[in-house]
Amino acid sequence: MFREALEGALQMVAPDAEILQAISIDGALELMSATSGLDLILLDLSMPGTTGLSGIIRIRKAFPKIPVVIVSGHQDPQIISGALSLGVAGYILKSSSKQDLAQSIGDVLRGAVCVPGAYRSTRPQRATGPTQDLIKRLHDLTPQQLRVLEMLKRGLQNKQIAYELKISETTVKVHVSDILRKLNVLSRTKAIVEMSRIDFATLASEGSRAKHDRAQSE
Numbered sequence: 001m002f003r004e005a006l007e008g009a010l011q012m013v014a015p016d017a018e019i020l021q022a023i024s025i026d027g028a029l030e031l032m033s034a035t036s037g038l039d040l041i042l043l044d045l046s047m048p049g050t051t052g053l054s055g056i057i058r059i060r061k062a063f064p065k066i067p068v069v070i071v072s073g074h075q076d077p078q079i080i081s082g083a084l085s086l087g088v089a090g091y092i093l094k095s096s097s098k099q100d101l102a103q104s105i106g107d108v109l110r111g112a113v114c115v116p117g118a119y120r121s122t123r124p125q126r127a128t129g130p131t132q133d134l135i136k137r138l139h140d141l142t143p144q145q146l147r148v149l150e151m152l153k154r155g156l157q158n159k160q161i162a163y164e165l166k167i168s169e170t171t172v173k174v175h176v177s178d179i180l181r182k183l184n185v186l187s188r189t190k191a192i193v194e195m196s197r198i199d200f201a202t203l204a205s206e207g208s209r210a211k212h213d214r215a216q217s218e
Contacts, residue, residue: 006071007019008098009098009102020032025049027049028047029059032066033062038066039066039067040066040108041059041069042069042105043055043070044071045074050150056070056086057139057146058147060088061139068087069091069092069105069114070083070088070090070091070092072093075116075118077119089108090107092116141183144175145175148172148175148176148179152179176188
């Protein structure tokens, strides 16, 4: 139902636009690789095949010049801030009306960055320290390494990853070694722990702790 509403909002902004749809992050990347002249990418953070903010990193690395707008039901300022720090052109809430969706999409197509109105008044400081450092390290991973890391997080073993990606186990081992080196960790488990630090639950809990600390200080 929401995809139909989003399609209607797009048609309000650009009646003649060609709209392509995918139901998974891998499907979206394949579709975009086979299509030229894309003007905008609308990405759901909860799309199958991705967790947390990893989908943004994969899309941004594969198509760095195409504006990406996040369309999500997650309203926590920390999550929005984390998405914006990865260079997205906007963040639209699924609770927005069709008119607001159209307005936000139109603003992005004109070169602006759109964020929820409530976010502007509660905007947290730019991510710094360990979280920002981790985001920079994730940017060093290649698109294939990001896919492998996502599969490691799902608990897949090298043989299973090789089967899904249609590559050899030796190649998987090389990717895993490079991932550990780039993330500056010593084990697969530690890499998964690092990855979870930018997922929704972690970001939300960080935001809740920050609010609690501010309340206590007041």
